[in-house]
Amino acid sequence: MVRLPSFEQVRDDPVLYAHASRVFHQETNPGNARALVQAHGDRDVWLNPPPIPLTTQELDRVYELPFSRRPHSRYGDARMPAWEMIRCSVNIMRGCFGGCTFCSITEHEGRIIQSRSEASILREVEDIRDRTPGFTGTISDLGGPSANMWRMACRDRRIEAACRKLSCVYPDICRNLEVDHEPLIQLYRAARAIPRIKRVLIASGLRYDLAVRSPAYVRELVTHHVGGYLKIAPEHTEEGPLSMMMKPGIGTFDRFKAMFERFSREARKEQYLIPYFISGHPGTTDRDMLNLALWLKRNGFRLDQVQSFLPTPLAIASAMYHSERNPLRRVTRTSPRLPVVRGQRQRRLQKAFLRYHDPENWPLLRQALKDMGRADLIGNGKRHLVPSFQPAGTGGAPEGRRKPRGSPETSRARRPAPGRGRRRG
Structure with missing residues (x-):
């Protein structure tokens, strides 16, 4: 011990x-x-x-117990959004070997993937079809902690039993990890072939650094299993925060994005990526968030859903937040301190950088840019991050104040922003 x-x-x-x-x-x-x-x-x-992780046979027995597939009777006729989201979804695996420091899934379910058999998964799809009131023919998800780790494992059980790495995919995908998407492609095809199943969507978070290893998988996913939007989580663009999160560099996201757009065009479908980013993560500076905001603007992203870091039990990032040290390395009295966002104003500022397009955030961003010596990013041109004017009734501006006419930024601000982080052409 x-x-x-x-x-x-x-x-x-x-x-x-x-x-x-x-x-x-x-x-x-x-x-x-x-x-x-x-x-x-x-x-x-x-x-x-x-x-010890469950075997496939043991996991099948657990998931094929005679569940009612309904909320507890004590809820009566109450509407339950969480239940609506999952009632037509199928959990195909447990565990995650990603090791993201802000996530505690691995502490709950382990880093070794426990996969159900294809037969068991397909039986549950049929069970949903036959027993779910109001079923429309759409399976909302085949996934789990990750969309595409099903049946992936270390190539050698002895190596797996001796390993003490916190992640199989950071800083690079381990050479001992078998990254084979072919079984998952076959599962998708088998699920689509079940009678009276019209569509099978993938809603769990996609591990895109694994997906780019298999263009065939990305093609299958994009062609048949994206309901207009696909969630993906680069989390940041800057190396400092990404190293504290144990997430891949933004170059991997760019590779996946290129694949996604190419296969969407080939399928003649208008589909969009929904990128998720985190503000306020330990190790993130205001300048990191500024660089992220500039990347978002260059790439035409206007985010709707964003996340501001909050500590969660057992996660490594929570220890970073509390101690201002990095437990990913040996901790000593002389270990350098991490920048940690605590005050409400700085938390609001870092989140505002993610939503640089929201007029409510412009006063805060203008002052921050001046304090950072980047007042050159304030103006009404395409190269600027925030405009110099303030629309009436926003950001504390009085109702009677008018915007200058003829500004391209003014006309663009009047349009409704594209929903949920879609990319503007």
């Missing part, structure tokens, strides 16, 4: 807190994890190693 610093020590010392988080995450592989012990006052808390 491994003894962690005591509760009282990690409560009072951010450096020991970060160290304890690092040790905890190094003991998450069931093949080699040791028990963890932590003193709480005059008692010890014992944490068992993670359980």
Whole structure:
């Protein structure tokens, strides 16, 4: 077993807190994890190693138990948006080997992928078709923690049992990881072929650094399984924040985007990517967010849905937020401090950079650009990030104030912004 610093020590010392988080995450592989012990006052808390992952047969038995496929009766006729979202979806796997530091899925489900059999998945599709009231013929998702990790695993069980890496795909895809999308392509085709199934959509988050390894998979996905929009999560463009998130560089996103657009054209479909980005993640500076905003403008993205970082239990990024240290590396008293966004004004500013097109954010952005020595980005031309004028009734401007006429930015601001982050041609 491994003894962690005591509760009282990690409560009072951010450096020991970060160290304890690092040790905890190094003991998450069931093949080699040791028990963890932590003193709480005059008692010890014992944490068992993670359980051995379920086999495909065991996972099939779990998912094929006689579930009612309905909300609990205590909810009566109440409308439940979360239930509506998942009632026609199928979970095909558990676990995630991505290791994103802001996510705690791996702490809940493990880093080893546990996959259901194709036969079990198809039986559930048929069960939804036959038992779901009001079923329209559309399966809303075949996925799980990730859309495209089904049946992916380490090429050698002995290597897997000895590994202590936190991610199989960062900083690069591990050479021992078998990245084969062909079984998933065959599953998609089999699901589409089931009688009275009109459409099968993929709504789970796509791991695009894996997808670009298989143009055939991207073609299959784009041609048959995108309902107009596809969620994808580059999270940032700058190397500093991406290294703290353990996410791939933006160049990989560009490669996937090129594939997505090419295959959409070939299928003669108008489809859009919905990119998700995070503001306020530990390790992110205001200048990082400015560079991200400039990238968004260059690429024609106007985001609707954005995320402002909040700490979640057990996630490595939460330890970064609290301790201002990086548990991805050995933590010492001399470890450099991370920039951490805490104050409400800075959190609002970093989020405002993601929505640079929203007039409500322009006063805050103008002041920030001046403070950063980038007042050259304030103006009414295409090369500017925010205009110099303020539309009446927005951002604290009085109702009677008028916008200057004839400005291209003025006319564009009157149009309704494209929905949900779609790319403008």
